[in-house]
Amino acid sequence: MGFMLDTVGKWIAHYLQKEEPGYEPFTPSDPTRLREVIEPGDVLLVEGNSRISGIIKYLTQSTWSHSALYVGPIDGASEPNGEPHVLIEANVGEGVTSAPLSKYYRYHTRICRPIGLSHEDRTTVCRYTINRIGFGYDTKNIIDLMRYLIPMPVPQRWRRRMIAMGSGDPTKIICSALIAQAFGAVRYPILPKITEAGSRQARREILHIRDSSLYMPRDFDISPYFAVIKPTIERGFDYTALHWADKPKPLAEVAADEDPFPAGLVETPEAPLAPADPVTVRNPAESRLEPVV
Numbered sequence: 001m002g003f004m005l006d007t008v009g010k011w012i013a014h015y016l017q018k019e020e021p022g023y024e025p026f027t028p029s030d031p032t033r034l035r036e037v038i039e040p041g042d043v044l045l046v047e048g049n050s051r052i053s054g055i056i057k058y059l060t061q062s063t064w065s066h067s068a069l070y071v072g073p074i075d076g077a078s079e080p081n082g083e084p085h086v087l088i089e090a091n092v093g094e095g096v097t098s099a100p101l102s103k104y105y106r107y108h109t110r111i112c113r114p115i116g117l118s119h120e121d122r123t124t125v126c127r128y129t130i131n132r133i134g135f136g137y138d139t140k141n142i143i144d145l146m147r148y149l150i151p152m153p154v155p156q157r158w159r160r161r162m163i164a165m166g167s168g169d170p171t172k173i174i175c176s177a178l179i180a181q182a183f184g185a186v187r188y189p190i191l192p193k194i195t196e197a198g199s200r201q202a203r204r205e206i207l208h209i210r211d212s213s214l215y216m217p218r219d220f221d222i223s224p225y226f227a228v229i230k231p232t233i234e235r236g237f238d239y240t241a242l243h244w245a246d247k248p249k250p251l252a253e254v255a256a257d258e259d260p261f262p263a264g265l266v267e268t269p270e271a272p273l274a275p276a277d278p279v280t281v282r283n284p285a286e287s288r289l290e291p292v293v
Contacts, residue, residue: 013093016052033231062218071126
């Protein structure tokens with residue numbers, strides 16, 4: 001029975017991870033700026049285009065469907081071309097793995113940075129996720145996987161609950177739950193602590209939402225304790241340097257930094273202008289010639 005459930009679960013996971021064709025991000029990442037700006041401990045949010053990404057974006061009412069933690073180069077983990085793995089992430093059907101930054105170059109991404117985190121705590125957060133590489137995902141839990149196959153729409157009050165539905169095994173974690181646990185290890189907040197509620201149902205929801213399994217990728221974006229870092233403006237941005245499509249591009253000699261015709265290079269005297277001879281036309285009204293100056 002366990003083998004059959006595992007086989008069906010792997011098929012569902014493969015189906016959910018399949019990417020939809022025709023994905024074109026509105027604002028893809030700038031690889032050079034992204035590499036320069038991102039730091040260990042930063043959370044990288046991703047607008048994915050897989051089937052499960054579309055479902056998560058609907059359930060969370062957010063652009064972001066996936067999150068990964070940037071930890072810097074990991075010893076012994078690299079691509080065949082030598083690019084080091086610098087991200088830790090958890091995916092349905094795969095579990096906790098490492099990945100290179102180039103994996104998300106063509107996607108719309110956002111950097112969320114914890115503010116005031118000490119170097120020691122930052123190291124602890126990164127080490128927490130690195131030590132969990134290899135943790136799997138329980139594909140035998142069909143209910144856990146079938147939550148992403150439920151036809152839409154879903155009542156709003158159940159959407160967040162659907163993200164957390166599962167077996168509860170701490171070694172079977174996905175996406176933002178792993179990162180939430182890592183920051184929880186150093187007592188760094190993600191969502192603000194709410195002390196008042198208007199109803200008993202709301203109080204129960206507030207207590208339940210503290211569990212790491214209920215955190216979503218969007219929570220790092222809206223958290224008051226994480227700063228949004230935009231690589232295109234972080235290291236300086238000059239709007240006057242942009243070239244617009246409706247504006248003709250200047251000639252090379254005009255756009256060059258140095259004057260191609262410096263003073264004194266060509267000494268050609270200008271010829272004096274001769275005075276113009278008066279031109280006469282006949283005025284038909286007066287039948288006489290009038291000089292035109």
